[in-house]
Every structure is written in C-alpha cells, then in structure tokens.
Amino acid sequence: MNETPHIAIIGAGLGGLSAALRLAHAGARVTVLEAQPGPGGKMRTLPSALGPVDAGPTVLTLRGVFDQLFADVGLLLEDHVTLTREPLLARHFWRDCSMLDLTGAMQADADAIGAFAGAQAAREFRAFHAETRALFAAFDAPMMQAAKPRLGRIALNALTTPAIWRALGPRTTLARRLAAQFADPRLRQLFGRYATYVGGVPGAAPAVLSLIWQAEAAGVWRVQGGMHRLAQAMARLAGDRGAQLSYNSRVTEIADNGRRITLESGAQMDVDATLFNGDPQALARGLLGWTPRHALPRSATRRRSLSAHVWAFAATANRNDLVHHNVFFGDDPAAEFGPILRNRMPDDPTLYVCKQDDGEHARFEIVMNAAPTTRHPPEPTEAALCQTLIFDNLARHGLTFTPMPEVTALTTPSAFAALHPGSDGSLYGRSPHGLLAAFQRPTARTRMKRLYLAGGGAHPGAGVPMATLSGQHAAAAIMRDLGLT
Incomplete structure (x- = not known):
C-alpha cells in the first residue's frame, strides 16, 4: 500500500x-x-483492602503462546511479566474429607491417584493420559494453531490415530467417555470440569475436550501481581x-x-x-x-455458553491448606448442572477458589458456574441467594472467611451481561x-x-x-x- x-x-x-x-x-x-x-x-480486577484482586481468569496455561507473541515483536516475555510455575495444578477437596493434588507429572499423578483411589484408578489414569496426549497431538496444529480449522487434516489425524477413536463418536460426550474410563466417580467429576473451562457441561460437551488435561499438565503459571x-x-x-x-x-x-x-x-x-x-x-x-x-x-453465535457468579475480595481463611488453585466439589454433578441447564442456580455447586497471595490474609476469587441470562439489572434477591449458597457450601467443607465479603465483591451473570454487551453474560461465547x-x-x-x-x-x-x-x-x-x- x-x-x-x-x-x-x-x-x-x-x-x-x-x-x-x-x-x-x-x-x-x-x-x-x-x-x-x-x-x-x-481479565479484570476489583478493589480490595490488599489491592486489586483478579475477578476474571486466574489460570495461565500454554505459556508458549505468550513466549511466541513476545518473540514475534522482538521481546522476551520474562522481561515484562514475572511468571512462576505452580508446583500443583490444583488441590481438590470432597466433603468426605478426601483430597487429591495433581502436578502434571504423569508418574507422580498416577501414584497420587493410586493412593487416593487404588491401583485400578492409577491404571485408568495412565490410559486417560495416553489418550488425551494423542488427542492433543491430533488437534493442536490443525485446530488450535490454524487460522481456520483444517478439517481434512483433522480427519486424517483421526483416521490414522486409533487411540482417539473412542473419544470422537458423534454421541460421545465428555461425561460418557469419562464414565467408561474411570470407575471412581470422584475422578469422573474432576476431569469433567474441563467442559466448564469453555462454558459447557460434561453431559453435553464433546469428549475431545478431555485434551485440556494436556494443556494443564504442560504447566500452570502464576503471573506476579495478578x-x-x-x-x-x-x-x-x-x-x-x-x-x-x-x-x-x-x-x-x-x-x-x-x-x-x-x-x-x-x-x-x-x-x-x-x-x-x-x-x-x-x-x-x-x-x-x-x-x-x-x-x-x-x-x-446463537447457542450461549455458561456464565458464572464471581466473588473477588480480601479476607483471612480459617484453613491453612489452601494452595493457589483449589476446587471444592459438590456431592453430585447432576445437582449442579441440572439446575443450570434449567436457568437456575445450582443446588449443590462445585466451587473454585483461587488464593492469590501466600500470606494468612489474602485476596481470593471464588467462581460458581451459572447459566447465562438476559436479565439486567439482576433480580434483587440474586446476590443474597448466591452469597448464602456459596459460603454455606464452603462451610460444609470446613472453609470460612473473616470478614465475609460484601455484595459489592460479587459479579453476577447479569453484571457480566452489562459489562459485555450482546453476551447474555456468557463468558465463553458460543456454547x-x-x-x-x-x-x-x-x-x-x-x-x-x-x-x-x-x-x-x-x-x-x-x-x-x-x-x-x-x-x-x-x-x-x-x-x-x-x-x-
């Protein structure tokens, strides 16, 4: 030009x-x-007594995407942001007091799962890891890295990789595939969370989403300062x-x-x-x-993905076993996703808690999955119902906060709809x-x-x-x- x-x-x-x-x-x-x-x-923040607290994404994976961006413009990523690799991908809690740490190292995770759920579960995890590694290899270049999905290349990769065939059936949802892979319902629940990473529910999202495990296993990074x-x-x-x-x-x-x-x-x-x-x-x-x-x-655009209720605040937690990424599971995924699919708050949600600081007094972000909404402004009772549901659930896990956050620390699906016009509060675009x-x-x-x-x-x-x-x-x-x- x-x-x-x-x-x-x-x-x-x-x-x-x-x-x-x-x-x-x-x-x-x-x-x-x-x-x-x-x-x-x-990727927004809200004010708190300890400074800005993240009220959006908290997980950084696939660091190579950012290394490449900075390299393409003649820069080094580490010269402009400080990244620290998390030793744990997440700590997972259930109400029966069982707990599981995952690190991303296959043998260490297999050993941890074996101690958590038995030798059969460890064997099942090794098979799951192998399948998701093959899925990631088949879809990375022609799907995630390509400007437009290369259907021919994806089809060829699928045809030549028998290890992934079972995950690609037209009726094979993530929940169905995990049910065939893991006997322990807690492990099905844990890996089923990957549907929510892109705004779906395990019972309707495709099984190929299990490849997200490989993105996490490659490393989860913390950005210093948020x-x-x-x-x-x-x-x-x-x-x-x-x-x-x-x-x-x-x-x-x-x-x-x-x-x-x-x-x-x-x-x-x-x-x-x-x-x-x-x-x-x-x-x-x-x-x-x-x-x-x-x-x-x-x-x-016509089918919407999930939204969320998000709390972002500073407080002191009564538990000292929280890591950066924590997941507190409900007892039954159906009690979470069934109501959400009917545009209601979940009856028994799984809750993600990010502890953004290492000290006793810290900044926290709590996320509960929710349906998208066209309501704006929200129902007057929404914040109070959400506060009761989330913090009563965490209390059942033995986790409480002092002081309790004010409702100004909450972002609802209706508030996300106002922040992002046309979204209906959906955080992930199309379903x-x-x-x-x-x-x-x-x-x-x-x-x-x-x-x-x-x-x-x-x-x-x-x-x-x-x-x-x-x-x-x-x-x-x-x-x-x-x-x-």
Missing part, C-alpha cells in the same frame, strides 16, 4: 491486545477503543510501538464494510479495517449498527455443546470485507491462550488483506 493503513480495534481484551501489538510492530497505524477504563476485557498484569504489559508494549489506546471510548456503529466507526460521543473515524474484540453476538443483535448484523452466520460446535465458531474474517474478529468468542475459542491466538490469526488476516508487510 502507498499509505500506512489505519486499523481500529474495538475492545482491549487479550485478543485485541495481541493483534494491536503485532499490527503496530508491523508498522500499521493502530487505534484501540475500549469502553472500560483500562485494558484486559474479562493476571491483569499480563494485559497491562501487552497494552503498554503496543503503545510503545505506536498504537493509540483510548479508554472510556464506546463504539456504537460499524459501517461501510468496516471502514467507518462511530463513537458514543458522536465522533466518527474512517479506517482501512476494523477488528472487533467483543462478543460476536453483539454484531448479530445490531448493537454495532444495522450493517454488521449479517456479518456472521446465525450458527456462529461448546455438540461434536461440531468448535467448527461453528466464527473465524477472523467475517462477511464484511474489512471487518475482522478476535477474542474468546472467535476461533480457536475461549481461554487466555486461545483468545491470544485469535488475535494472532486476526492480525495475520489483516496484514495479508491490506498488503501490510
């Missing part, structure tokens, strides 16, 4: 920031427009390379095939391309104007339910010639590394289409 192209990025989540950093490094003129006061998107420090570093570095980041700047319309955007203030901006880093359903609902309503097929759900997510290119997508609602899907990869794919598509070298 004769002139430097101008690209507008709507949203400063990890997908938008990843693309902004790459595009600015390539010499494009980049303007990032974020409706919130700072970067991060769902996960939001990663987003802040990416935003700062994009700015260092010339990107203009404008916060408290809400976009109301995308027009002219992605070449003109209008802000809430009434100001307009002519650009060469627009990258939307928000929930793709916002486009389909006309929240960004009439023109982008048909930029995506209906199948790309992962169904064997082909992953192939129906929108990719970086849309039907509008100069409108692109990035974020957890786009391919390759939800999660911190996947959203970051989506920004890589979007930046590559923009550079190719605009001839930016």
Whole structure:
C-alpha cells in the first residue's frame, strides 16, 4: 500500500491486545477503543483492602503462546511479566474429607491417584493420559494453531490415530467417555470440569475436550501481581510501538464494510479495517449498527455458553491448606448442572477458589458456574441467594472467611451481561455443546470485507491462550488483506 493503513480495534481484551501489538510492530497505524477504563476485557480486577484482586481468569496455561507473541515483536516475555510455575495444578477437596493434588507429572499423578483411589484408578489414569496426549497431538496444529480449522487434516489425524477413536463418536460426550474410563466417580467429576473451562457441561460437551488435561499438565503459571498484569504489559508494549489506546471510548456503529466507526460521543473515524474484540453476538443483535448484523452466520453465535457468579475480595481463611488453585466439589454433578441447564442456580455447586497471595490474609476469587441470562439489572434477591449458597457450601467443607465479603465483591451473570454487551453474560461465547460446535465458531474474517474478529468468542475459542491466538490469526488476516508487510 502507498499509505500506512489505519486499523481500529474495538475492545482491549487479550485478543485485541495481541493483534494491536503485532499490527503496530508491523508498522500499521493502530487505534484501540475500549469502553472500560483500562485494558484486559474479562481479565479484570476489583478493589480490595490488599489491592486489586483478579475477578476474571486466574489460570495461565500454554505459556508458549505468550513466549511466541513476545518473540514475534522482538521481546522476551520474562522481561515484562514475572511468571512462576505452580508446583500443583490444583488441590481438590470432597466433603468426605478426601483430597487429591495433581502436578502434571504423569508418574507422580498416577501414584497420587493410586493412593487416593487404588491401583485400578492409577491404571485408568495412565490410559486417560495416553489418550488425551494423542488427542492433543491430533488437534493442536490443525485446530488450535490454524487460522481456520483444517478439517481434512483433522480427519486424517483421526483416521490414522486409533487411540482417539473412542473419544470422537458423534454421541460421545465428555461425561460418557469419562464414565467408561474411570470407575471412581470422584475422578469422573474432576476431569469433567474441563467442559466448564469453555462454558459447557460434561453431559453435553464433546469428549475431545478431555485434551485440556494436556494443556494443564504442560504447566500452570502464576503471573506476579495478578493476571491483569499480563494485559497491562501487552497494552503498554503496543503503545510503545505506536498504537493509540483510548479508554472510556464506546463504539456504537460499524459501517461501510468496516471502514467507518462511530463513537458514543458522536465522533466518527474512517479506517482501512476494523477488528472487533467483543462478543460476536453483539454484531448479530445490531448493537454495532444495522450493517454488521449479517456479518456472521446465525450458527456462529446463537447457542450461549455458561456464565458464572464471581466473588473477588480480601479476607483471612480459617484453613491453612489452601494452595493457589483449589476446587471444592459438590456431592453430585447432576445437582449442579441440572439446575443450570434449567436457568437456575445450582443446588449443590462445585466451587473454585483461587488464593492469590501466600500470606494468612489474602485476596481470593471464588467462581460458581451459572447459566447465562438476559436479565439486567439482576433480580434483587440474586446476590443474597448466591452469597448464602456459596459460603454455606464452603462451610460444609470446613472453609470460612473473616470478614465475609460484601455484595459489592460479587459479579453476577447479569453484571457480566452489562459489562459485555450482546453476551447474555456468557463468558465463553458460543456454547461448546455438540461434536461440531468448535467448527461453528466464527473465524477472523467475517462477511464484511474489512471487518475482522478476535477474542474468546472467535476461533480457536475461549481461554487466555486461545483468545491470544485469535488475535494472532486476526492480525495475520489483516496484514495479508491490506498488503501490510
């Protein structure tokens, strides 16, 4: 091109920031427009007595995605954020007082599972580990790393890898596959959690999601100072390379095939391309104007993934056996997921507790899975019911907090719906339910010639590394289409 192209990025989540950093490094003129006061998107914080406490993602896996991002722009990740590998992936608690630590080291985990549930369970875990390793190898390059799912390559990998055939049946859900793999219901419950990592329930999500075990086993990392420090570093570095980041700047319309955007203030901006880093359903609902309503097929957005009730606060816990990542299981998954599928709070939830500091007095994030919602504002009783349900459940596990958090520390599905327009409070975009759900997510290119997508609602899907990869794919598509070298 004769002139430097101008690209507008709507949203400063990890997908938008990843693309902004790459595009600015390539010499494009980049303007990032974020409706919130700072970067991060769902990687957000709330204030507490001990400082900002993470109220979004807390788990960093697939570190290589971030090493590659920083290397591609001539930087070293460790020069800008401090990462510490967690010795434990998570500590798991049940009400019968049983407890299981997993480390990601296959032999150590097999030994721990053997001590926890017997020699048969250890053998079952070794078989599970081998199957998920084969699944990850079959799907990584043609699915997660590719800008668009390479169906032919995936089919070839499946045909030539007999070890994964049982996980790929059209009616094989994650729950069914785990029931065939583990006799102990606690282990089925533990590994069934991977459906919730992408906003699904084990009884409806495909069995292939068990490959998430391999992403965790490769290492779980803690970001010193909180996960939001990663987003802040990416935003700062994009700015260092010339990107203009404008916060408290809400976009109301995308027009002219992605070449003109209008802000809430009434100001307009002519650009060469627009990258939307928000929930793709916002486009389909006309929240960004009439023109982008048909930029995506209906199948790309119409089924919603799960939401959550999230507490973020500082307190002192009465137990001294908490690690960074803790999971407190309910007695019966049906009592959790059955009500959620009927748009109700779970009767007996599994609760994730992140202890973000090592001291006695610490910052905590607690997450309870929930159905998405169209209600805004929430029902007046929602916060009180949620508080009672969660903290009474933890008390049954012997875990209490002093002081108890105020309701201002709670983010409900309704609040997520307000924070992320068009999402219905869904935290993961399109539902992962169904064997082909992953192939129906929108990719970086849309039907509008100069409108692109990035974020957890786009391919390759939800999660911190996947959203970051989506920004890589979007930046590559923009550079190719605009001839930016």
